[in-house]
Amino acid sequence: MEPPLAVDIDGTLTRPDKSVDPRVFDPLRDWNAPVVVATGKSFPYPVGLCEFLGITQNVVAENGGVVYVEDAEKIVHNGDREGAEAVAAAYREAGYDLGWGAVDMVNRWRETELAVSREQPLEPLERIADEHGLGVVDTGYAYHVKSTAVDKGEGLKTAARLLDRDPGEFVAVGDSENDAEVFGVAGRSYAVANADEKATDAADVVTDASFADGFLEALDRVRDE
Structure with a gap:
């Protein structure tokens, strides 16, 4: 079976x-x-x-x-969408972009996390995510900001x-x-x-x-x- x-x-x-x-x-x-x-x-x-x-x-x-x-x-x-949105705002305020262009289809329907292009700087993203109590995982296709739990x-x-x-x-x-x-x-x-x-x-x-x-x-x- x-x-x-x-x-x-x-x-x-x-x-x-x-x-x-x-x-x-x-x-x-x-x-x-x-x-x-x-x-x-x-x-x-x-x-x-x-x-x-x-x-x-x-x-x-x-x-x-x-x-x-x-x-x-x-x-x-199970995720933390508000936290992910706060990370996105802080990342942009620091001078970075999510990397998906003017129409972000990657995050448009995302409900619990944030995806950032792997072409964008990782270190500041990890630092900002940590400041908001979130983590970053690299799936090989994008950096995903999400709850560590x-x-x-x-x-x-x-x-x-x-x-x-x-x-x-x-x-x-x-x-x-x-x-x-x-x-x-x-x-x-x-x-x-x-x-x-x-x-x-x-x-x-x-x-x-x-x-x-x-x-x-x-x-x-x-x-x-």
Whole structure:
């Protein structure tokens, strides 16, 4: 019997050009257990992905800041949006920019944290975040300013509770520092070959293949166990 699955999006379900690889669609649709999409992206993105894939909307968004389990009919907010907005204001006052241009689609629908382009200075961002009692995590795609008590692992715990599952039942697949937090909660974990050092160090298994190929390899390994 297939175990519940927790899967990242960027770098895991995608190709190197950041587009979602269509080869993951049917394996996710056919998985015979709950699938939780866990991402650093803002809340609408994983919900939309689930909608277009035709799978149940079980999502951990914004690095654990927002959790939604469709069948439980409940949204849980774990983050600190007011604190993140205060950091954004102070960062701008210090002469820096979030780095997303005049129309910031990255943060437009974000409810519990702040994302800053990795092209922007990190040190002042970390200092300002610390002054507001928040932390910064580098997902490889953006710097995320968030509550230090919130991460994707805590988000998976929330989702598992709403699904009436134990987090240790889950198999997790990911590629980044924020996925290492999920790996510490799930019962078994796979880092795809393109994963960063923190993710590969935390994973039980590192796949031979990268990106979506690595995800598909991980599913094959889970089925063979």
